[in-house]
Amino acid sequence: MKIGFIGGGAMTEAIVCGISSQPWIKPQDIYVSDHKEDRCNYLKEKYSINAIVGAQSFIKTADVVILAIKPQTAFKAVDEIKDSVDAGAIIISIIAGLALADLEKSFPDNPVIRVMPNTPMAVSAGMSAIATGSKTKKADANIAERIFSSAGQAVIVEEKLMDAVSGLSGSGPAFIFILIDAMSDAGVRAGLKRDTAVKLAAQTVFGSAKMVLETGMHPAQLRDQVTSPGGTTIEGVHIMEQRGVRGAMIDAITAAVEKSKAMGKK
Structure with a gap:
């Protein structure tokens, strides 16, 4: 070929x-x-x-x-x-x-x-x-x-x-890179060295994605497995919901989808 x-x-x-x-x-x-x-x-x-x-x-x-x-x-x-x-x-x-x-x-x-x-x-x-x-x-x-x-x-x-594919998986890596960068910034703020923080953040995203793909479980189910009553994770999840992280991601992908449609019309 x-x-x-x-x-x-x-x-x-x-x-x-x-x-x-x-x-x-x-x-x-x-x-x-x-x-x-x-x-x-x-x-x-x-x-x-x-x-x-x-x-x-x-x-x-x-x-x-x-x-x-x-x-x-x-x-x-x-x-x-x-x-x-x-x-x-x-x-x-x-x-x-x-x-x-x-x-x-x-x-x-x-x-x-x-x-x-x-x-x-x-x-x-x-x-x-x-x-x-x-x-x-x-x-x-x-x-x-x-x-x-x-x-x-x-x-x-x-x-x-x-x-829809263009907005979700085509543009998606850029959105995930932003999340990894933000997570590593938080690690640095907490006292970690930059390279260690980036590695921790990136591997955490990679491992989480692999769990979704290999277990076939809904992401919410996997999140619940990590979220103990009164623990650190639910505290962070509460802040993410309060600050609209979920909505921001939905809006970002939706905007990318609409841009793809507009480009197609041109």
């Missing part, structure tokens, strides 16, 4: 980092096109892949083409390659807000798939949602799942839910 990326930004690097160590693909079969030569050299040296300015050398022979460019430059980039891709190539877009219907207009002969991944793919802990187009077969969807679950987990969703 030959996979070609249009765009060499942070999300492309996260995916490349995830798949480059997999046994089913060789680094020499991964291609990245980016308009910055320095960026290409960096990706080439770090991951031993092919990274070049311009996609002409691989676009006609790629089995999978992953569109990983910014929304504002998406249509220009698509116009540059749409007549060069092989009719059997799978087109995968990770462009926020770009609908399958618009992609299928540009690639009428290709199976088209839309994916919303997130940056923890870079550490094999990503979360990706996959929506399939009208000409996508099960085998095509399986390939997309293989790519994006190689560095985390992937789920199939209806396209109408992609804005």
Whole structure:
């Protein structure tokens, strides 16, 4: 399988980092096109892949083409390659807000798939949602799942839910980083060294998330297990509720969802 990326930004690097160590693909079969030569050299040296300015050398022979460019430059980039891709190539877009219907207009002969991944793919802990187009077969969807679950987990969703995915898991890591930073600040305020506080906070978030995933229990049930009557945890939970932390998180994700919808309309 030959996979070609249009765009060499942070999300492309996260995916490349995830798949480059997999046994089913060789680094020499991964291609990245980016308009910055320095960026290409960096990706080439770090991951031993092919990274070049311009996609002409691989676009006609790629089995999978992953569109990983910014929304504002998406249509220009698509116009540059749409007549060069092989009719059997799978087109995968990770462009926020770009609908399958618009992609299928540009690639009428290709199976088209839309994916919303997130940056923890870079550490094999990503979360990706996959929506399939009208000409996508099960085998095509399986390939997309293989790519994006190689560095985390992937789920199939209806396209109408992609804005919700964008706000929740796409933007979500940024919100969690803010929480980790705030938790470590509290640790420093209580007397801990910064590096120790960051490690304690980050591992606590990681472990808590792992408990939710592996036990299948509702987060509220797990919270109750930690919350002893009259103890320290309920004191902190009370302050969080009083200060509206839960509401702030809901509002932040809702705002991100609405922004994704607005970008799609543009």
